[in-house]
Amino acid sequence: MKPGGLDRKLGLATLFSAIDSTLTSLQALGAAAGAWLDLAIRFWLAKAFLTETVVSMAMHTPVTMSFATGIAPTINALVASPFGAVVAALCPMLLIIGLCSRIAALPLLFEACALHGLDGPSPLHLYWALLLGWIIVRGPGAISVDALLSRGLVSTAIPGTAALGRATGAATRVLEPWYRLALRLWIATAPLAVGATVLGSGGGMLDRLGVWLASYLRTMGAAPLLSLIVAGLLISGFGTRIVAVALALAVPLSGATMQLDERLYWALALGILILRGPGPFSLDRLVEEAFRRAARREAPKDESLPHVVVVGGGFGGIAAARGLAGAACRVTLVDRRNYHLFQPLLYQVATAGLSPADIATPIRSLFRLQPNVRVLLGEVVGVRPATREVMIGRSGMSYDYLVVATGAQHSYFGKDDWAAYAPGLKTLEDATEIRRRLLTAFERAEGADDPAERAAWMTFVIVGGGPTGVELAGAIAELARHGLDKEFRAIDPAAATVVLVQSAARLLPTFPAALSIDAAATLERLGVTVRLGAKVSKVDENGVLLAGEALAARTVLWAAGVQASPAAAWLGAQPDKAGRASVGPDLSVDGTGMVFAIGDVAASLAWNGQLVPGLAPAAKQGGAYVARVIRERIEGRPAPKPFRYRHAGSLATIGRQAAVADFHGLKVRGAVAWWLWGAAHILFLVGARNRSAVLLEWVWAYLTYRRGSRLITNRPAG
Secondary structure, three states: OOHHHHHHHHHHHHHHHHHHHHHHHHHHHHHHHHHHHHHHHHHHHHHHHHHHHHHHHHOOOOOOOOOOOOOHHHHHHHHHOHHHHHHHHHHHHHHHHOOOHHHHHHHHHHHHHHOOOOOOOOHHHHHHHHHHHHHHHHOOOOOOHHHHHHHHHOOOOOOOHHHHHHHHHHHHHHHHHHHHHHHHHHHHHHHHHHHHHHOOOOOOHHHHHOHHHHHHHHHHOOOHHHHHHHHHHHHHOOOHHHHHHHHHHHHHHHOOOOOHHHHHHHHHHHHHHHHHOOOOOOHHHHHHHHHHHHHHHHOOOHHHOOEEEEEOOOHHHHHHHHHOOOOOOEEEEEEOOOEEEOHHHHHHHHOOOOOHHHHEEEHHHHOOOOOOEEEEEOOEEEEEOOOOEEEEOOEEEEOOEEEEOOOEEEOOOOOHHHHHOOOOOOOHHHHHHHHHHHHHHHHHHHHOOOHHHHHHHOEEEEEOOOHHHHHHHHHHHHHHHHHOOOOOOOOOHHHOEEEEEEOOOOOOOOOOHHHHHHHHHHHHHOOEEEEEOOOEEEEEOOEEEEOOEEEEOOEEEEOOOEEEOOHHHHHOOOEOOOOOEEOOOOOEOOOOOOEEEOHHHEEOOOEOOEOOOOOHHHHHHHHHHHHHHHHHHHOOOOOOOOOOOOOOOEEEEEEOOEEEEEEOOEEEEOHHHHHHHHHHHHHHOOOHHHHHHHHHHHHHHHHHOOOOOOOOOOOOOO
């Protein structure tokens, strides 16, 4: 193929790949936002029916009036009966939580369709019927109890559940496309009526369509041709999302006399088309499939695509791989573990607040919808820059671009023999080992007869006064004073001694001095002994030597220092004191723009001339930036501006309703900072399951002072 033809083919491949990526992103965004839309639909419908039920009960009248006098006595008696009252109160509550949603929506749909006034259905009745029909056909959405239980229920031994699950799924697949078509046609009646009536071809149509069109007709009455175009686009399903957005804005912004509730339900109905799309019976779907076929036809063979190898499945590596979604490249993400770990909450696993599965997510599950990413389980032991190879065990893997995000490990400042007596906290294995030591200490103290031995088991020393050390000290103090209350007979866990040792003059050196002082005072109120300006000179099985004083402690934890993984040595880069590889403004290591280092392994001066901190947000920003650099080089576009780290703020929790936060000089402390800390960690957790599990664990622990993960596991032999 001639060079011009090759460039044209690559250009078309890039264009169609970008369109395909955009369509995929829109679908993913629609699916994510659609779950919240389904929740909003359920919530507002439930609110409407509960309000109507409460008002009716207060007035001692049936919930609604019947539409036909011939059956009024029967229906009114049914509605006014205890059974009717239970249904009227129970069904909306089931909708709110999303339990048996389809069944709960059926009697409400009957009420919306049949039990209205003698003048016919009101606008709200029509909207209710429309949205209840969506729940019955589509289901309650992902944010519901039904969604959580559906997969498990169909595989249980309960008779009929499997058949019911299959029938429900088949009905949804068959009916949902037709329902979306019906929804488009129903919405199109408004602009169609405007065009037909104003142009003189639809005499009497206004009266026949009913009062729900009145506001829209007043709004669009002066634009019959535009209304006919809108109707045609909706009926054909072409540009549906854009048309739906325009309609969602047109009536509320026009000043039309639509009631507030009507505007809300109008927006919810149009939101189905905006987020879920017009369905398969539409021109939009045909155009989308044509673009996807063209993208597959013009796409280069996989073997000819540039190969990007990402080493490390932490925050930086995940962000880099995700940033290359839809790019014309192959991505291989290599990690020695099969899960992504949310390290900021490791200390809660170590102190029995959470289970390991609550803060870990299988890496493969994160890339199910990103076909250009391959996840490989393996340990990288070196890099050969000359031949562009990554060594995984004894085998090599070639790369065109390499992103190293291998994180950091413990640093004992040359005293590596201390590691056996003072474990650090970087991995799940570290966390479960610390949990084992903490819980075992109380068990040994309960069984000890010698007071000195019991005191040694009841003494906990944390070395290092940074965020990890402060959080560990506060969590251990709370575990001793509240989590183990009344569970031992020979000892009182609340009498445990927790010592936090910091060699610097204050805790949390990266925080403002006022917050450091506040953190120290809060720890002391929890019963923690804070030793500032004290250095540990020895750690062994008996305890620590602290400023020349021997402190007997069977449990010593290390939170004093970290050093980067040996990536700098792999890449032949100049390391700093912490072992981090020096990188350029674009986070590249070798100057060729082919090898990048991000996160804890990179020494970058992209924080206003200062070193970028080893925090999760920094790693995520670095990963996203490197993905952008690689993508633009592959596509032949100019490189982005040099990387700049944007620091959102610093947070550290100390204990129950106690935390400190610094947001660019705005100092927050106490309960407000604690709530901010919790909200931020829930938000940045990966996966809805993990967010739900952590939230439930925290609520349980907050209300009961109990921790449900107090398990002694991985006990060494002997």
